[in-house]
Amino acid sequence: MPDTEEIDGDVYVFPRYLAGSTYTGDPALEPLMALGWELTHDDLANVYVTAPDRKIRLGYLPEGDDDGLWRINAYSDRFGPPAWGVSFNDTCPTEFVTAFTTALATAYQSGPDYYLAQPDPTDPELDAFHAVVPLINRGWTIQHPRWGVLEMQTPDGMAGLEYAQGRLDAEKELTTLQARWYLWGGPKSGYARWYATASTNTPIPLVTAITESVSDPAPLPRWKDEMLRGLRESAQLVPVTPPLPPVPTPLDVRRIAPRRAPALTTRSIPRWSTTTTPSAVLPARRSGPHR
Template sequence: MPDTEEIDGDVYVTPRYLAGTTWTGDPALAPLLALGWGLQHDENGNVYVTAPDRKVRLGYLPEGPDDGLWRITAYEDPFAQPKWGASFNNMCPTEFVTAFTAALADAYTTGPAAYLPEPADDPELDAFRAVAPLIQRGWAIQHPRWGVLEVRTPDGLASLEYTTGRLDAGQELTTLQARWYLQGGPAAAGWYATASTHTPVHLVTALTTCVSDPEPLPRWKDSMLHYLTDRAQLTPVTPPGPPMPTPLDVHRAAIRRRPALTARSVPRWSTSSPPAAAIAPRAPVRR
């Protein structure tokens, strides 16, 4: 878990796929902005981030036409249809989007072969690399459906669907009918993420690894009561304790506890006498 002085929240939420959004996009934008990608925004507050070669674009669209808050597309030709696209809705935990954009930033640094890869010889076998982290962490393969591989959490509150066969490229980019469909949370406030055909599998793997991570996520309890389910476990964030005292602190405390030495503090069994100046003179005797 992160240092309690650095986290943004007062409770930890387990499992993390029930944590919901943080209502801020800054952490997910940071990996791309750190590479010097261009940043623009419109009068509605939507944000657009573009790679220097114009071949990868990100839209953060709080005032977009639907609940697709995040849209990421990659192009072999900036004027052609995207080669692949991914989206995340407005309830998706920001940490999941950040895992994707951080992996995308690494891929962009590596070069075009990492973010615009050639199709795999065996797409289904290649795709299993992204499914493996979920299975390794207890997600179970469901009863097979024609053309769909589905894995689901034991509590049934999160799942991943991978569709095989040929799909319509336009629908993949504009609807939920994408190659990858990952979802979780309560029905009333669920989140989802999609990724189309040709999305680099290592980017999807970064997402599935983050979603299935057993570490909890920090949240502010009061801001999430309207969409938490009773399946989520909330653990208070324990504030840091007082700092450990230094040897000098211990020495000073000992001095403060030591009794003050006065003229009357002569040891009980001492044979010494108080100084003469301390003995009061006798009163004169009247005659």
Template sequence: MPPHDDLRAIDGDVHVSPRYLAAATATGDPALAPLLDLGWDLEHDDLGNAYVQAPDRTVRLGYLPEGEDDGLWRINAYRDAFGPPTWGVCFNDSCPTEFVRAFTTALAEAYEQGPDAYLAAPDSRSVDREPFLAAAPLINRCWQLERPSGGVLAIRSPDGYAGLELTTGRLDPQAELTTRDARWQLWAGTSIDRPAWYATASTNTPVALLRAVTECVSDPAPLPRWREETYSYIQDLARLTSILPPHPPAPTPLDVQRAASRRSAALPTSSVPRWSTTSRPALRGPRR
């Protein structure tokens, strides 16, 4: 089982299926772990926001519970540590943490391989960097490709409660990093206009990193959550099943009476002495 799906790492009392209808977890630590395990620097500000940076400052992550908008996770990469971002990714505050962890796990692996891995932009001329490869896990798991409209290529989950949109044409690089008007947008809920959660990625985000997220999002395995932390309207859309089997009902007085009757009926009519370490030796009686 992949590390981002380790059910022992995040406990709960229900499984949520499909997993893209689960809410975010209470802590972001699981998504920070892959980068911190590489020895990346971790800092906090006075508000409680966390900032993680690669040793060479070419990748920076912000975990921003006290940020100015709902962009809880913002991850940027730089060819020049002092220049503008080469690409940027955002996960909002309701996005399931497992999906963020899938991205940071792939990012950690790419960073160890070198700049050509984590700065390689999508390229239709390259087999390994073909942009549509990011959507392959969705197509392979029966998500439906919709007819392109208005320069947007959309893929929708079988139940219609999640989707991926790829915008073609020219986009504003600054808007891609600060708004939802990005090249890629992944979402779940009843409407893309008011999603339960969303994630965006700018034009040059490496395909391998995006594919790690779509692979995790479309995984058929459920996610564990505490029932009270699931959204009320999501409970009407998702399937919630108990992680632990329910406790057997307490016996009624009639059950106790029946059990006693069965025990009485099972006793022999005459007792048979049995030897044990505490038994006294039988007395020798007269022979017949």
């Protein structure tokens, strides 16, 4: 357990899919920046990170056209359309994005066969099952079947996953929520709900990195006052620093104070003693006539 001074927050949030964003992108950018990826930004404070081979591009877009804060695309041909795309909106817990970029950095170091790996064409749904396993192992359950969609939810109904089956429109997958993978969490109403999408050809290990992080039972630290109201009301919050015990009252002090032994005011002498103490005073003998 890290020292409380190193924890960026004053509460732990259970479950983590109700933690909300940290409102900083640095932790999610660090795994890619550590590999020497190029960072640029525009005059609106949007940030762009590009791999050395120009085949993976990340956009951190706080001033974008919609709530898609994070957009990551990979290219088999850097001048062609994206081979796959992943997005996270602006209320998504930053740790989920960091889990994805960490896995992406590992895949990039392994080469194109990893960061451009497509699902098994002979049975893509069986291949996709690997990304669902973490959810099953942590208690997520399959919902009522819908035609063409596998849906899972947490027992509390506050987070879910939808996996679309069949053929999908490649352009819509990259520009709308109609993607192969759609994860969400948070209250159904208000601005606290987050989402993440991944298109058809997103490598399964990268999708699994997201599902692993979303379903991890470990809590996330947050500053309570910075959390959206809907999340504070729905999540379980535990103080990072346990509260100090209450100051005892004078009555409490009297109750717990040890009882003192009574003071000795007289000296006790054994009743049936066969000896005398040096301080014992013998009675004077009476003087009388000698016989």
